[in-house]
Amino acid sequence: MELNDxxxxxxxxxxxxxxxxxxxxxxPWNVAEIAQGLTVDIGELTELIMAKNKMRKYKGTDLDxxxxxxxxxxxxxxxxxxxxxxxxLETEFMKTMDQLDNKFANNTI
Numbered sequence: 001m002e003l004n005d006x007x008x009x010x011x012x013x014x015x016x017x018x019x020x021x022x023x024x025x026x027x028p029w030n031v032a033e034i035a036q037g038l039t040v041d042i043g044e045l046t047e048l049i050m051a052k053n054k055m056r057k058y059k060g061t062d063l064d065x066x067x068x069x070x071x072x073x074x075x076x077x078x079x080x081x082x083x084x085x086x087x088x089l090e091t092e093f094m095k096t097m098d099q100l101d102n103k104f105a106n107n108t109i
Contacts, residue, residue, distance in 0.1 A: 006079065011079065038081065044070050
């Protein structure tokens with residue numbers, strides 16, 4: 001599956017959330033609220049990573065499945081934010097990786 005396919009799927013699910021949020025709150029989340037949701041998901045992911053490293057108690061039943069779920073939630077938020085902000089993730093990701101590679105090649109990292 002290509003990156004664009006993943007983003008398309010993320011946006012299909014986002015449409016369902018737009019409907020739900022409109023019903024519940026009278027409007028869908030804006031970019032700032034989506035970013036806040038991302039922050040919550042990153043916090044949950046961090047707690048699970050700490051549990052995986054035995055630095056926090058885990059109350060669930062399948063830590064690896066919960067980790068995979070939270071990483072996917074984070075990625076979903078990234079896809080949605082990129083769309084809202086008109087960022088071409090494929091292009092910008094490759095550009096950023098090239099910049100990082102250049103830093104390593106030039107020993108400037």
